[in-house]
Amino acid sequence: MNGGEGFDRARNSLLRRAEPRAEPRRRAGRRRALREGARVTIEKGSDGYYHPASEAELVELIQLANGTTDGTERTLRVRGSGHSVTGAIGVGGGDGGRCAPTPPGDGVIGVMLDRYREILSFEPDPDVPGHMRVTVQGGIHLGADPYDPTGTATWESSLDWFLQEKGYALGDLGGITHQTVSGFLLTGSSGGSLMHSIDDQIVGMRVLDGEGNAHDLGPDDDAFWAVGVSMGLLGVVSTVTFRVMPTFDLFGDQVTVETDDPDAPVAMFAPDDDPKSLASFLAETPYTRLMWWPQHDFGRVQIWRAGRLEPMPSFPRQSYEELGRAPQLASLAGSLIYTLVGNLADVSAVPDVLDRGWYAYLERFLEGEPDPNVCPCLDGEAGERASGRSAANEQLGRTKEALLHHVAERMIAHLRAKGVADAAPPSELEDFAKAVEEKLGATAHPAAALEGAGHPIWDRFVKAFVRFLEVVMEKGFDTKLAQLLADGLALALPYAIGAVLGVFVGLDAKGQKFWDSWRCALPMDNQMDDTLWPTEFTELWVPVEKTADVMNALKTYYAGDGTAKGAYERTGAFSCEVYGAKTSRFWMSPSYGADVVRIDVFWFAGNAGTPEDFYAGFWDLLKPFGFRPHWGKWLPDASDEWAAYYREQLPKLEAFLALRAKMDPKGIFATDYWRQHLRF
Structure with a gap:
């Protein structure tokens, strides 16, 4: 399916107004039922979360949380893309990470808005000629999320894709766009600019309070300025309206x-x-x-x-390459290095850490799967962002040996560029190299044939470091032996960290x-x-x-x-x-x-x-x-001291908390985490 066909299908869905509808794909295991009086009720999905498809269903969940439905009060928290720390999200139930969320804890109604992400309107802005106003449901993502647990946050279903296809833009974005619109705004996120801000483009919000009442807010309302960055403590943001500018x-x-x-x-x-x-x-x-x-x-x-x-659009794009022409290879190498150096005190933990996603990614890479993080072109845009990087991956090779060779080559390049390779390094480097040579033997991968970095001890250290990587990336290594070598690397690392970081931070x-x-x-x-x-x-x-x-x-x-x-x-x-x-x-x-x-x-x-x-x-x-x-x-750890500090730094904090109490009288949106940090 090409990008245009995918977008056409997504657009037809996005432009329908929110109302009860049939189950979307990839949400198997969720059921919906009708009670007497034809009131729609929504049950938990197999993942433990509720997935409302309309504002009416959101209100029903709020009433379930505040005790209106059955007399039992609960906490209600909405999970977006999971980029915030676990406590800030507040669904409880443990920390399975952003890519594998765990079910909510007892007494918590956890909500995902993957079925509540439509674009409700797109019309000329009445106040600024040439601009448009777009109103979206709170669950729409800014861009694609490759690890969205529901599998639905694609580029074609995102706000950014829709706007660019229409010829409009948001004036600023953060360094990533995996987030939902509401999650990005409510945590106070921002792009990197003193000239532009997405905050300036927000002209309306519709929020559901702790009793299920809807509030349509604009810049003339004090509550608008409280809700905009509220961490989910004032209510559920149902919709957001942006003033968007012509594309650039x-x-x-x-x-x-x-x-x-x-x-x-x-x-x-x-x-x-x-x-x-x-x-x-x-x-x-x-x-x-x-x-x-x-x-x-x-x-x-x-x-x-x-x-x-x-x-x-007809001019060929030259994309920014954060990790060079072979980002998958560089990412695998960098992740492996960080996992090793971050666990030198107990190197036996390395395989378990790598098992959280590194091994699976490596397998997909070796099988030739494309980079899931490439930003695709719209129809009519010149160029193909993925092509150059794919060619680089193929040229360097999709093998473990290529990965290790990349590490050695980049370390040596750093040492040459730094101009320190001819000087004798500290003895800790030689001690580590000698231990690896004695315990593991010489490496058989192509790094052994690379031209040296200069001083023989630096050469030996680079090869020893790569040889050690070669061992720990494989499951089942001798942990007692590996720990002996890890202890030696820990002593050498403060003196060699530049060479290690040179793998992906070259001058x-x-x-x-x-x-x-x-x-x-x-x-x-x-x-x-x-x-x-x-x-x-x-x-x-x-x-x-x-x-x-x-x-x-x-x-x-x-x-x-x-x-x-x-x-x-x-x-x-x-x-x-x-x-x-x-x-x-x-x-x-x-x-x-x-x-x-x-x-x-x-x-x-x-x-x-x-x-x-x-x-x-x-x-x-x-x-x-x-x-x-x-x-x-x-x-910082929650304390009276830090809570007092926040009150000194945020002149509207007390007004915010007063409005919070008014909008959420039963405290269904509050969690212990926020009560402790803000002391309310």
Whole structure:
């Protein structure tokens, strides 16, 4: 089925108004029944969730939750794409992850809106000539979700696809578009721009309160500004109305440079009034994000930036390539590396972590399946985004050997580019290499034949590292022996982390240029497969006028005690994302009343340990700068102190909670998680 045929079928369905209808495909196991009086009742699906298909069914679930139906009160929570932390979603029942949700806990009505995602109207905007208004149900996804548990969140059924086909656009998007519209908005999510914001395009919302009453809200209503970022605590968002603009393309580039490179487009740590400062760059660049790798003796930043162009659908696209021309190979390699280095204290855990999706993805890759994360072209668009990447995959080979060869080749390329390969490395690297050589023997894969990196010990370390990867990627390895080697790698890693990260963060001052539709270019991280790159986040938003102070505080924090080991304890092996967000009028938005710089600290979810322990230092560090948190990501441990802090930083919090009590008098939308964090 080509994209146009798929869209025609999806469009015919999307443009019907919501009303009781026959079961859609892929929802086998769900039943519907009629009670006396012809009142529609909806029963749980086989997954433990309710899947309403109309507002009337949503109201019925609310009345079931508030005790109107049977006298028993319950909690009701809506699950979107599952990108928020488990507690924020609040359905309970354990954490099966975004790709495999577990059934809701006892006393919780868990709702998925996969049958409530229609486009209800699309008509000229009465206030802004040339713009349109589109009203959508809350369950529609912005883009495709390759791991949607219902299997229904396709590109053809998404809002972005519909708008682009019609010749219109949303003015900004986040780094991914797997989310539902309501989930994206209610957590306060945003794209990377101080000039544009999706918040500015929201002109109406219809929300169902805790008694099942519908409220049609617009910018003239105080409740509109409360509901817009409300974490599901004020009600269920039934519909959202956007003012959408004529479509546009993006032209941009990305360079990867050292953070202290004087020729870099941004002076990361310069005073805010410096023309090249980060604050100036954020203010002057229409769309941007920076991926900062702060590791000791590595210190790199990937700078992605873009601006708008008039649409050129017949002009061949050049897509942004976040992971190069062979993203599947690079993702498999990166995921394997992160899983290993994140579990060195107990390497026996590696196969279980890989079993969460890595092995299955590897099998599909070896069988030649295409990349599920490619943004497809509409009919009439020139170019095929998948073709170049597929060719690169085939050229490099779809084998385990090709994966390992890729790792070795990239490590050696990093060492040559860095100019350190001729110097003798610390003894810990030689100790690890010697142990691998003695215990495992020489590698048989093609990496052994690669031209050396320089110093013989670096050569030996690269081959030993790849040989160890070769062992741990196979189930059934000798865990006692592997742990001995893992202990040696743990000692060497702080000194070798640059070579390891060089596998997927190579220097590229010349950079890559890209031009594409807004739908495919703005969500640059859609290419990061969720099963291979499971990532936790804490995202802290600080007034943009404090940018330089925040960046220098982070730089000092990451340096630790100045040693490689001390720095690695602070940085870990992952990155920190830095970007901006435009001021918002929504009461609970982290950018309420102020443009902000956003510090988004990553944690690989396959690591041993807990994100809270890693994030605690960042929360304490940025607290004096008055950060506000992204509500869908990791928050500091709930306490009276942090609740008081939120009240200091969010001037509308008390008004929000007062309205919450009014709209949800029985507390059916509240959970212990939110009660504890916000103290209500």
